[in-house]
Amino acid sequence: MSALEENYDLSYTQSFIEREFGNAAIAAVLENQIVEAKPRKITTITPPTKAALHVDPLTVNSNNPAPQTVAPALANSAHVQLIESSSSGSVTDSVCTAYEQQQQQELLQKTSSSDELLSKSAEQAILRNLLAAESFSSNSPEPIITQTKPGNSSTNGQSTPGTKKEESNKVSSMFGALVQTTNSLMSSSRKTNSQADQKCEPYKFNYTDFNDVDHRLKLYFYQTKFDENEQFKWLARGRIYNDNTKTLCGGIVVMSTCKCYLMEAFGPENEDVAKWLRLLVSVTADRLECIQLLPWKLGLAFTLRDWGNFQLLLQDILRTDSLLLYFANNSLPSLCELKYQPTALLMKRINNAVNDEQLKMCALLNACTVTCGQAKRNLSTCTLLTTDTHLCISSSKFDWLSTSDADAEMEICMKQLMSNLVEVEQIDANTFLINYLDETQDLSEIWQCTFETQENADSCLNAIAQSWEKLFGVSLLNTT
Incomplete structure (x- = not known):
């Protein structure tokens, strides 16, 4: 050797x-x-x-x-x-x-x-x-x-x-x-x-036919979640407020023939579903007791027996209407009650936020940036409320949606007079700028509001324009 x-x-x-x-x-x-x-x-x-x-x-x-x-x-x-x-x-x-x-x-x-x-x-x-x-x-x-x-x-x-x-x-x-x-x-x-990972094809979500599920999500659930003979009934994506943890996050709700799954989106979309979605809770279908409409069709509230409540915020009135219509044509579990009227407690909290003025619009914003001089404030998911005399932005706290918290109230962090509004400029289909000028104090302020969908942005813009035109008698929006 x-x-x-x-x-x-x-x-x-x-x-x-x-x-x-x-x-x-x-x-x-x-x-x-x-x-x-x-x-x-x-x-x-x-x-x-x-x-x-x-x-x-x-x-x-x-x-x-x-x-x-x-x-x-x-x-x-x-x-x-x-x-x-x-x-x-x-x-x-x-x-x-x-x-x-x-x-x-x-x-x-x-x-x-x-x-x-x-x-x-x-x-x-x-x-x-x-x-x-x-x-x-x-x-x-x-x-x-x-x-x-x-x-x-x-x-x-x-x-x-x-x-x-x-x-x-x-x-x-x-x-x-x-x-x-x-x-x-x-x-x-x-x-x-x-x-x-960076070239992930965006996931497709159908807000008309909620049984139309992206093939990657189907494969993930059939391989890792569903039992034998378990099938999809519907899937909806939105923002989820968890009553138990008092937190708001992106996610999806899945209803199968056997169970209800609540999934949290903890990262950007990825080809590997496990890298951006994780399970919060899954219960058998018979534990879904109630689905109730939220004020101004912001979304739906779900009650799970022996677990608690969560709210699915769909961020568009049309999406909420579409899901309610889907429930009407596709039966829910036999023990689940569908309520088309929001609770009086939540309606009262919204009215308190605008001092009992008649509310013209209440819509969710994906983001809002407020600029006043050199100061700038960024808000994530928040709520835009309008009356004939005021425009308000709520904070990013959504504990007011929880009926189990008796003392919770909607918190207003930004407020302007409708008479101070001088111009509305549309940046893109989902974003527009609202310019204010307070002549008494010579202060200007800009709100950049970003919506989830173009339809939701247009609805809010039209509501603001109608109230403004009542004050000044001229059109706010240039339609030419």
Whole structure:
């Protein structure tokens, strides 16, 4: 066994090459080791001991050769292992021979698959790194001469620490090249996955036919949530207020033939559903006791027995009407009661927020940015309320939707007189700017309101325009 075999277990290299290049690699190694092998000679010079220096004139024969031992570099050429070849000087030559044979076979097969092309590229990168590492570290001299210490004849045929160090550097370089190539390929794979996440196709939600579910969501629920024979009945997406945690988040509600699922959206949409949706609660269908309309058709309130309440805010009056119509044509669980009138408590809280003025519009905003001079305030999901004399923006707190909290009230954080409104500018289909000017204090203020849908934005804009035109007698909106 050579010094390289003795000190380093190359079984990993063998298994790696056998896995990557198959039987062709083994055949090439056999050819290199048996046919072309020319073992390097390791000459061992034994220094004379004191006993050897004592010459007996009666027994000395001047024709006897000096004591010398020669050990072959390859102990057993018939033993098939992917070790350093004495003729070629490296494992890489054997690998190259196998690789060339494999390339010829692949050219005949005319493989055009992208996965196979990637595999070839990876193999070539590994071979290039192996060759570079081999050429860098394979400058050892052909004959290796070692000296054995006196009285230690068992070291004959073994390399010195210097030789072992050279072989260690060679193996380290080879495996270092493999590690470098592997890291490069893994980094490329992570980058590809990241790019795939960024290019996620938007999920499709149907607010007319609520049984029309995106195929990725269907696959996710059938594989991870649904039991055998369980089917979709409807799915709706919106903002969800959880009475138990007093928090508002994006999410979806799924009703199947067996259960009701409440899912929270904790991140941006991703091709992998588990990376942006997680389960908040699932209950059997018979535990859905009541579905009730919210004021101004902001959405629906759901009551689950032994769990509590949550509100699904659909952010568009038309979406709420559409879901109610779907319930009328598709039966709910037998124990579930559908209430078309909002609770008096919630209606009272809204009226208190506008000082009992007649409310003209109450709609949800996805966002609102208020600018006054150099000051700016950003609000996430909030509520726009309008009367004939005032416009109000509520805070992002929605605990007023909870009937279990008796002391909760709608909190108004921004308020302006309708008479201070001087202009409405539409930025895009879902966003418009409301410009105010308080001439008594010479202060200007701008509200940038962003809605979920164009229909909801248009409804609010028309309600504001009607109230403004009552005051000034001219049209607020330029329809030309």
